Amino acid sequence: MSENTRALREVTVERTESRQYRATSLASGASIEFGQGEGLLSPVELLLAAIAGCSSIDVDVATTRKSEPEKFEVSASGYKLTEDGASRMEDIHLGFDLKFPDTEEGRKAAGMVERIVKLSHDKYCTVSRTVELGAKVTSEVKN
CATH class of the missing domain: 3.30.300.20 (K homology (KH) domain)
Structure with missing residues (x-):
């Protein structure tokens, strides 16, 4: 019989400036910058x-x-x-x-x-x- 699990994953997205954001993992604290503009994904x-x-x-x-x-x-x-x-x-x-x-x-x-x-x-x-x-x-x- 297979076992089902469910584990919450969560990030927050914060605006850092116009059209630029930072996503941060609540579990690890790791973050990545993204958005619209040169040098951003x-x-x-x-x-x-x-x-x-x-x-x-x-x-x-x-x-x-x-x-x-x-x-x-x-x-x-x-x-x-x-x-x-x-x-x-x-x-x-x-x-x-x-x-x-x-x-x-x-x-x-x-x-x-x-x-x-x-x-x-x-x-x-x-x-x-x-x-x-x-x-x-x-x-x-x-x-």
């Missing part, structure tokens, strides 16, 4: 980074048990679509560009990549699974 780019980052961690944790990569880059892309004035992303694609040493351990790590990428997509990556399955989003205005 946009919210859509943060979404792509979250999807790529989630799967990157899954692949990294599994493969580095065998070998450290010589190259580890993951790209995320997608199309922003506006229909009847409403925007959304579609056709999101991840590209994994990894290289491991030409050693027995490196070849073992390289041989795991496709399977781990698939497992991340199908089971482990909370971010891409949430995007694909959908999640209810509610808003409230506090006074």
Whole structure:
């Protein structure tokens, strides 16, 4: 029998100046700056980074048990679509560009990549699974 768990994750977003914001994890205190303007990731780019980052961690944790990569880059892309004035992303694609040493351990790590990428997509990556399955989003205005 499978066990279901539910754990709250929470961030706050604070305006730091015009069109610039800081998201902070309430659990760890880690933060990231984002917004509109030069040198800042946009919210859509943060979404792509979250999807790529989630799967990157899954692949990294599994493969580095065998070998450290010589190259580890993951790209995320997608199309922003506006229909009847409403925007959304579609056709999101991840590209994994990894290289491991030409050693027995490196070849073992390289041989795991496709399977781990698939497992991340199908089971482990909370971010891409949430995007694909959908999640209810509610808003409230506090006074």
